[in-house]
Amino acid sequence: MSEPDLSFLDPAGRQGAPAEPALGPSALPAGVHGTAADSLVAELRAYQAELESQNKVLRYSQTVAESASERFETLFASVPLALMVVDEHDMVVQANSMAHRSFQPTERDRPLTALMPFVHPQDALRVREAFAQAKDQGRSEAKEVVFAIGADCRITGDLHIAHIEAPQSSGPPLPQFLCAVIDQGPLLAERQALQHSAVTLQLRNEQIRASEKRLEAVINSALDAIICVDQHQRITVFNPTAAALFQCSASDALGSTLDRFLPDAAQALAFAQLATQAMLGEMTALTASGKELAVEVSVSFERHVDGETTTVFARDLTGRKKAEAHRNELEAQLRESHKMQAVGTMAGGIAHDFNNILGAILGNVELAKADCAPGSPVLESLLEIDKAGRRARDLVRQILTFSRNEPPQRSAVSLAEVAHDTERLLRVTLPPAVELHMQLQAGLPPVLADATQVEQALLNLCTNAVHAIGAERGSIHVEAATVQPDQRLSERLGLAPVDYVALTVRDTGPGMDAATLERIFEPFFTTKPVGQGTGLGLAVVHGVMRTHEGAVDVQSTPGHGSRFTLYFPVATSAAPASHGTPGAHGTSAAAATLVPAAAATPPAPAAQENAPAKKHHVMYVDDDQALVFLVQRLLRRRGYEVSGFTDPHEATAALRAAPQAYDLLVTDYNMPGFCGVDLVREARLIRPDLPVALASGYVTAEIEQAALAEGARALIHKPNDVEELCATVQRLVSGDDHAAPR
Secondary structure, X not given: OOOOOOHHHOOOOOOOOOOOOOOOHHHOOXXXXXXXXXXXXXXXXXXXXXXXXXXXXXXXXXXXXXXXXXXXXXXXXXXXXXXXXXXXXXXXXXXXXXXXXXXXXXXXXXXXXXXXXXXXXXHHHHHHHHHHHHHHHOEEEEEEXXXXXXOXXXXXXXXXXXXXXXXXXXXXXXXXXXXXXXXXXXXXXXXXXXXXXXXXXXXXXXXXXXXXXXXXXHHHHOOOXXXXXXXXXXXXXXXXXXXXXXXXXXXXXXXXXXXXXXXXXXXXXXXXXXXOEEEEEEEEXXXXXXXXXXXXXXXXXXXXXXXXXXXXXXXXXXXXXXXXXXXXXXXXXXXXXXXXXXXXXXXXXXXXXXXXXXXXXXXXXXXXXXXXXXXXXXXXXXXXXXXXXXXXXXXXXHHXXXXXXXXXXXXXXXXXXXXXXXXHHHHHHOOOOEEEEEEEOOOOOOEEEOHHHHHHHHHHHHHHHHHHHOOOOEEEEEEEEEEOOOHHHHHHHOOOOOOEEEEEEEEOXXXXXXXXXXXXXXXXXOOOOOOXXXXXXXXXXXXXXXXXXXXXXXXXXXXXXXXEEEEEEEOOOOOOEOOOOOEHHHEOHHHHHHOOOOXXXXXXXXXOOOOOOOOOEEEEEOOOHHHHHHHHHHHXXXXXXXXXXXXXXHHHHHHHHXXXXXXEEEEEOEEOOEEHHHHHHHHHHHOOOOOEEEEEOOOOHHHHHHHHXXXXXXXXXXXXXXXXXXXXXXXXXXXOOOOOOO
């Protein structure tokens, strides 16, 4: 048998030649001598050496195996994974310290004797299938298996299974499974954190997109123009309001410089960057076509890594400017209305007192005329006084026309006929250098007006136009047409939304400046020389239009003449038609029936010829002593007994003391602290059948209605003609007042 080569066991060559065992002669079998014995000894020595070599290899293998087992045990015990060796009956044969710490953290927890009791029921089937797969294929794994350690503790890990066999001293090897549990808790927590971060990021992105959409909607629906520019002042955002304001599409505006639309704002941006926002105030902007606009500008600055963005907010001030102008116009109109109302109240008060003075003057003139012989120089002077007094009376009536506030009794009037009647009056006195042109629209509807007052207003306007033209050559145009004023004109003049007939008088005179236009409707204001005008013409026009629920509009500039437009409301179909004039001097129709005109009443005969058989007793009440004295003298000359009182309370006491002693009561309407209507009421209570007359300087619809309601039988104008007063007294004391309305 050959000797085996065991040199690989001693690579350093330290092993020497094997020592031959000492075999003496006694060691040889008996009878073996010579060559045969030597050969047997050699063979035995070789066999002994081979056995020793095999023993060395076996000892080395045993040493290597023991070293590998130690290394495996060390690795099994110290690896940072939960490692277990499980047999085919789920018994844990061996487990490292990491497995014990993981599956039995405290002594009260379940001991690690079997693996499946720790597996969560919902993962048990997967784990069994993994063991079966490992048995068939050698290895398998189960992801994210939940191990229930205790009531409140769980481990989520990946279970890796390897099939191994454990050798036996006798019999076949036992099948076992090497199980490694990799705890995925930190990874799952990180994964959940990443998923949560991803969801949060997605929500944040959606919020950002929603915010961007809201911002875009706000920018697009903003009432102000919003323009965003970059650091080079080039437009990056141009909202629809900006496109409408600057009359430029967004596609055309994007990329343009800001000074294309806001030249002043572009220069101001350099000085406004000290803060995050700034108010630049009112500026002039330009549209795409070059039209100027008044805008209010504010800016906001935003700085970022790429530079800075400037947002410009521009608000259109055109509407505000128009509203401010309209408000100023309305305020001026309101101030003018208050001024005219105050002036009218003052004029009415002055006219009331002046009426009494004129009544005394005219009445005493009549008495003086009766005492003068025909052809006397004194009579001629009295006639001139009477003429001047009547002119003053007409002037006072104009003042009262201006100052009255109550509406007149109006009817449907043909404005064309009134204009033609006024034309006939004007052409008689029209200067040769002034031409009058009438342009009246055909088929003008009737207007609800007082014909006399309309004629007076038109006559005053034409007379003013003649005086404005003066000695120069010029023309006056009178036009009439049906119009419906627009909203702005209606608001400015205070007109109701109905149809109107516009009566326009325009001249070619020198015109008026703004200062004159502000005062033309003031009573007694005139630009004519002293003695050539009263300053009441336009004031009367203003009063007439106010009482007719219309308005007067004036347009005039120096060097271009003047234009006056009177707006009369169109009469409805229910209004009674009338082409005539009501009672004289603007008196209502009812008042006219109560007060007969002097021409309609024949002059009373002289007191000496027709003295009444029985003297009728007349009570006259007026706060003006001069009028009381005048009426007493006047009526006593006509054969009446007259008791005059300046205190209405004394008159009431006298009437209550002797109610049957009086045949007629004549009382003034307006007395300090007392109203004539109250005295009429008291007299009717004391003696119901006593005739009562009410005297007033200006009989209005309100006074008329109040007098009729209290039982007055007549209304007497002050100052009136002597014959008219005497005729009214005679009619009332004789009971001849059947036609008078009660």
